Amino acid sequence: MVVACGAHALHDGFTDLLYVLLPLWQVEFGLGYAEVGALRAVYAGAMAGFQLPAGGLANRFGGPLVLALGTALAGLGYMMAGISAGFAMLTVALVLGGLGSSAQHPIAANLVAHAFAGSRSRAALAGYNFSGDLGKMALPAVTAGLVALLPWRSAAVILGIIGFAGAALVLLARVPSAGAARENIAAGAPASWSAGRGFPLLLSIGVIDSATRMGFLTFLPFLLRMKGAGLPVIGIALTLVFAGGAAGKLVCGFLGARLGVVRAVFITEGLTAVGILALLPLPLTAGLAVLPLIGIALNGTSSVLYGTVPELVAPERRQRAFSIFYTAVIGAGALSPVLYGLASDAVGVPVMMTLIAGVVFFTLPLAWGLGPVLRRI
Numbered sequence: 001m002v003v004a005c006g007a008h009a010l011h012d013g014f015t016d017l018l019y020v021l022l023p024l025w026q027v028e029f030g031l032g033y034a035e036v037g038a039l040r041a042v043y044a045g046a047m048a049g050f051q052l053p054a055g056g057l058a059n060r061f062g063g064p065l066v067l068a069l070g071t072a073l074a075g076l077g078y079m080m081a082g083i084s085a086g087f088a089m090l091t092v093a094l095v096l097g098g099l100g101s102s103a104q105h106p107i108a109a110n111l112v113a114h115a116f117a118g119s120r121s122r123a124a125l126a127g128y129n130f131s132g133d134l135g136k137m138a139l140p141a142v143t144a145g146l147v148a149l150l151p152w153r154s155a156a157v158i159l160g161i162i163g164f165a166g167a168a169l170v171l172l173a174r175v176p177s178a179g180a181a182r183e184n185i186a187a188g189a190p191a192s193w194s195a196g197r198g199f200p201l202l203l204s205i206g207v208i209d210s211a212t213r214m215g216f217l218t219f220l221p222f223l224l225r226m227k228g229a230g231l232p233v234i235g236i237a238l239t240l241v242f243a244g245g246a247a248g249k250l251v252c253g254f255l256g257a258r259l260g261v262v263r264a265v266f267i268t269e270g271l272t273a274v275g276i277l278a279l280l281p282l283p284l285t286a287g288l289a290v291l292p293l294i295g296i297a298l299n300g301t302s303s304v305l306y307g308t309v310p311e312l313v314a315p316e317r318r319q320r321a322f323s324i325f326y327t328a329v330i331g332a333g334a335l336s337p338v339l340y341g342l343a344s345d346a347v348g349v350p351v352m353m354t355l356i357a358g359v360v361f362f363t364l365p366l367a368w369g370l371g372p373v374l375r376r377i
Contacts, residue, residue, distance in 0.1 A: 001115065001124065003173045004108035005131035007067055010166045011104040012132035013139030014074050014097065015218065017159070019238055020143045023221050023231065024152050029087045033222070033349075037341030040218050042091055044334030046098030047198070048327050054103040055110075055323035058182040063107040070103025075163020082156030088105040100163075106323040113310050113318055121310050126250055129303040133246030133341055137239050144235025198312045198373035201273060202305055203325060205265060205366045207332040208359060209301045214333035215356050216276060216298065217241070223349050227284040244295025252300030256307060261374060264304045265367035271297035273360040280350050299365075304331075311374070 022036050031039075058066045077097025084090040110129065116124035139159070146155035220241070221234045229237065248268070275294035279287050306325075310354040313321040343352040 005128055006109050007104050007108050008128055008132040009135030011101045013135030014101060016136045017139045017143040019221055020140050020235055027052060034341040034345040037337035038161035041334045042331045042336040043094040043098040044330055046095045047102045048331035048334050050099050051100035051106050051327040052323045055106040058107045063111055066103050067107045068167045072164055072167035073100030075160040078156045079160030082153040098356055105187060105326040109322045110318060125307045128301045129306055130246055130250035133242050133249055136242035141235055143240045148232060185280050201366055201370045202308055203328050205363045206305045206329040208363050210333040211328035211336035212356055212360050213298055215336040218337040229284055237288055240291040241295040244292030245299030248296035248300030249303040252303045252336055261308055262367045262371040265301055268297045268300040269360050269363045273357040276353055276357040280353055
């Protein structure tokens, strides 16, 4: 649990500190919003595209080894970004970083799901999900502090060194693979691949939720800059969002267990849409005050969804189920900044944010359809 949560914190931090660096890259390379979205997309796209192969490698060579190698590769990506001579090399560096980070979600989540059975699995996965947001709070704040003192290239090299250190710690921990923990798996999960249409419905909600989250976070710094925020304030703002997100992931995991998936999704997704719409007209100071609340709702849904995967999928299928789930949701997160970037170039960031809030409401009928499936399990 400690290694899985530590890896989640590091990799999620690596993924989301990009939001601090994107405005700097926009200025240095003269990028439009669509190109900024493309940079975010190549990292997330590489991370999404290698989820299934990473799961296969973990089955063959052991999850801890693949997790350590992926962490080292993510660190190498940031080191390459720090010495990049132009936009093309920066893109290659982000692809490498995304490939490295692809190993974390399917392997670490599967280790946790195998180690904790039954109702303990949902609580453990909520804790695992929460740990990712600790990294999202810490590393963007650290990066904002570093670039305030050093050139961003030097900061990126330091981040790469942190990645190599994390890889070494995973290897030194000597974590058993999920296969060694199979004796802890309890009965009660469906024997088939999934409970009818339950997994596809859950996956569809996850896709929309991820697209919303990544689209909002990618362009939040630009919205704040329109309100007069400088780089240090943007770093603080992202930390506020991720702090709320950390609390939301932990609390909403238990909320889903108590109220059920349908009610929890209605609450979190409804508040997400309302929060984004409320943020748009507010001045900078008031907007900063709202960001933790948006973070709670924006990230809370994911704990509800991830914790439901083991309920819909047989134990022997979970490694692949988690790989498919993360491939789809991260892939949606990779594509959405590009699409929303094109919308921002056409109609501006505020109108695009309104569009994001509107798309969120499509999760509600999907969650309603998931209810009867869960009641039959």
